[in-house]
Amino acid sequence: MNTITLSFIDWLIILVYFVAVIGIGYYLKKFMGTKEDFFEAGRRNSAWVAGIAFVSANLGALEILGWTGGTMKYGMFVSHFYWIGAIPAMLFLGIYMMPFYYSSKIHSIPGYLLLRFDEKTRILNGISFAIMTILMSGINLYLMALVFYVILGWNLNLSIWISAAVIGVYITFGGLLSAIFTEIIQFFLIWFGLFLVSVLGIVELGGLGNILNTLPQRMSGLWSTAANASSNEMGVTWVGIVLGLGFVLSFGYWTTDFLLVQRAFSAKNLDSARKTPIYASFFKMALPFIVVVGGLVAWKLQDMGQIKLLSHPITGGEWNDTALPVLIARYFPTGLAGLGITALLAGFMAGQAGNVSAFNTVFTYDIYRALFKKDATDEHLIYVGRVITVVGVFLSILTAYAAMRFNTIMDYIQAIFSWVNAPLFATMLLGMFWARCTSAGAFWGLILGMASSFGMFIGINFGWINAAVLTFSNQPSDMGNNMWRAWWAWLICFVATIVISLFTKPKPREELVGLVKGLTAESASIEEPWYKRPAFIAVVALAILIALNVYFW
Amino acid sequence: MADKKEGLKTIWYFAGIVLTLMGALVMLAAIIDLFSSTPQKTVLANLHPGLWWGALMLLTGILYLIKNRGKVVK
Numbered sequence: 001m002n003t004i005t006l007s008f009i010d011w012l013i014i015l016v017y018f019v020a021v022i023g024i025g026y027y028l029k030k031f032m033g034t035k036e037d038f039f040e041a042g043r044r045n046s047a048w049v050a051g052i053a054f055v056s057a058n059l060g061a062l063e064i065l066g067w068t069g070g071t072m073k074y075g076m077f078v079s080h081f082y083w084i085g086a087i088p089a090m091l092f093l094g095i096y097m098m099p100f101y102y103s104s105k106i107h108s109i110p111g112y113l114l115l116r117f118d119e120k121t122r123i124l125n126g127i128s129f130a131i132m133t134i135l136m137s138g139i140n141l142y143l144m145a146l147v148f149y150v151i152l153g154w155n156l157n158l159s160i161w162i163s164a165a166v167i168g169v170y171i172t173f174g175g176l177l178s179a180i181f182t183e184i185i186q187f188f189l190i191w192f193g194l195f196l197v198s199v200l201g202i203v204e205l206g207g208l209g210n211i212l213n214t215l216p217q218r219m220s221g222l223w224s225t226a227a228n229a230s231s232n233e234m235g236v237t238w239v240g241i242v243l244g245l246g247f248v249l250s251f252g253y254w255t256t257d258f259l260l261v262q263r264a265f266s267a268k269n270l271d272s273a274r275k276t277p278i279y280a281s282f283f284k285m286a287l288p289f290i291v292v293v294g295g296l297v298a299w300k301l302q303d304m305g306q307i308k309l310l311s312h313p314i315t316g317g318e319w320n321d322t323a324l325p326v327l328i329a330r331y332f333p334t335g336l337a338g339l340g341i342t343a344l345l346a347g348f349m350a351g352q353a354g355n356v357s358a359f360n361t362v363f364t365y366d367i368y369r370a371l372f373k374k375d376a377t378d379e380h381l382i383y384v385g386r387v388i389t390v391v392g393v394f395l396s397i398l399t400a401y402a403a404m405r406f407n408t409i410m411d412y413i414q415a416i417f418s419w420v421n422a423p424l425f426a427t428m429l430l431g432m433f434w435a436r437c438t439s440a441g442a443f444w445g446l447i448l449g450m451a452s453s454f455g456m457f458i459g460i461n462f463g464w465i466n467a468a469v470l471t472f473s474n475q476p477s478d479m480g481n482n483m484w485r486a487w488w489a490w491l492i493c494f495v496a497t498i499v500i501s502l503f504t505k506p507k508p509r510e511e512l513v514g515l516v517k518g519l520t521a522e523s524a525s526i527e528e529p530w531y532k533r534p535a536f537i538a539v540v541a542l543a544i545l546i547a548l549n550v551y552f553w
Numbered sequence: 554m555a556d557k558k559e560g561l562k563t564i565w566y567f568a569g570i571v572l573t574l575m576g577a578l579v580m581l582a583a584i585i586d587l588f589s590s591t592p593q594k595t596v597l598a599n600l601h602p603g604l605w606w607g608a609l610m611l612l613t614g615i616l617y618l619i620k621n622r623g624k625v626v627k
């Protein structure tokens with residue numbers, strides 16, 4: 001059963017989007033003269049452009065549909081992923097970590113690992129990141145095709161190939177700058193295309209207060225139900241939220257995932273790079289007004305028997321991820337329906353483009369140049385970047401078809417984040433803030449952290465390890481398991497890195513200048529008035545974060 | 554290359570073009586529906602969301618176009 005029928009004008013709106021992204025890619029092609037142009041967008045973006053691209057790179061449709069559906073299951077707890085699970089890490093990145101990243105003129109996160117530690121640590125992270133991005137891109141591609149097949153009846157193969165081809169074309173033309181331009185367009189489309197769903201839902205249901213007051217207690221609080229794991233739908237206490245999500249998962253993702261940090265590298269100077277994640281934090285904080293409010297509206301309407309979610313084409317059960325498209329069908333007439341679908345389409349495509357542009361940079365610099373051609377010229381690297389973009393798109397398509405065959409692959413993909421990013425955060429933290437941290441400590445700590453996270457995942461899934469031992473809860477959800485596993489993986493990597501470092505030889509301090517706190521000249525925005533400085537803007541963001549948490553306690 | 558780089562239009566200009574075109578189309582659809590003998594029956598259709606939301610989008614787009622016309626990224 002298709003939910004939404006598109007008219008001629010709706011199709012015209014979708015066409016405008018496709019023509020715009022390919023046209024922009026073509027327009028940008030002539031500005032791609034050096035490798036910095038192609039892989040770092042020429043380091044010419046303002047903090048606003050880089051900031052919106054930063055938050056948009058994380059704002060794939062997978063995230064929007066997934067968390068709107070997730071709200072129907074977990075309620076207000078989903079806001080933790082947008083607030084405590086994002087904002088402190090983004091501000092930390094801007095204030096403390098960006099000076100080391102940006103000033104060292106690296107092209108990628110593995111590039112930092114090379115300068116701070118050694119080649120093998122860089123290649124270990126480069127390969128794991130490249131695999132992760134391609135898997136994510138393919139899964140995204142598959143889910144996009146699946147969503148559009150269910151809600152619009154579009155052909156699965158056609159959706160996969162057309163969207164992959166469009167992404168391949170515009171990234172090949174304009175590199176990172178194309179991806180960033182498309183992310184800005186996507187940002188506008190998501191707000192204009194989807195925020196109205198929440199507004200109309202609130203109007204129909206008589207106000208946000210009315211919706212919140214009628215939610216079951218297990219779903220209505222942020223912290224008021226976090227004292228006991230059995231009091232909320234996520235099955236996790238505030239300790240798990242703060243340590244697992246707020247600290248390890250969040251910091252691991254927002255401060256070390258190159259897909260995001262690459263956007264800040266495109267900023268025109270250090271000051272703009274520092275402001276990139278700080279500006280982005282304001283937009284991130286606002287997103288629950290689309291995602292969580294949309295999910296609450298869908299929950300309420302379903303509870304009243306007013307809407308029916310679509311069935312998952314493989315499992316046959318109710319598919320929570322279709323909540324937002326069902327609401328689009330309920331509220332959006334012709335024109336708006338096309339806009340809503342375009343917003344989802346843009347979200348999916350920008351999500352994949354982000355993965356592909358990060359993949360081509362890491363592959364070109366940290367795998368190809370490091371292993372095969374250390375003396376490559378700019379022209380050669382751009383050529384390799386373009387070729388590998390096409391290869392990356394094809395690999396994404398293959399992953400998409402693999403995902404069709406393996407129904408549960410998405411669960412494993414989520415787990416990969418905690419295998420790769422959680423231990424990496426411990427390595428980066430020690431690398432940036434502890435000069436005594438050694439290359440051997442970082443490499444073996446990272447290996448132990450990744451292996452232990454993988455081991456815990458396998459152990460819990462095969463019943464060899466009792467999840468309650470790791471999570472301190474008798475009924476942890478998958479999400480609760482992820483949070484605690486990330487915490488333990490981080491801790492193991494952190495402790496192992498320290499212990500091994502104490503028994504091995506550190507790099508001379510003069511080699512660490514610009515890479516470690518205390519040995520790096522800090523940037524002070526002395527030319528700007530106090531209210532424009534990163535630290536002050538970060539304090540404002542923190543104050544809003546606290547106010548939101550208190551208000552929705 | 555330098556002269557070409559000076560001519561790079563800002564992304565806000567492109568965002569303006571997209572918002573203007575899409576806003577106009579959303580508004581157009583709403584106006585057609587307003588005069589249609591068989592108007593659509595979406596929930597809250599009486600509020601004509603396409604009309605005012607399309608207008609808002611169109612205005613935002615025009616604003617971005619005017620503000621960023623001729624601006625280039627150095």
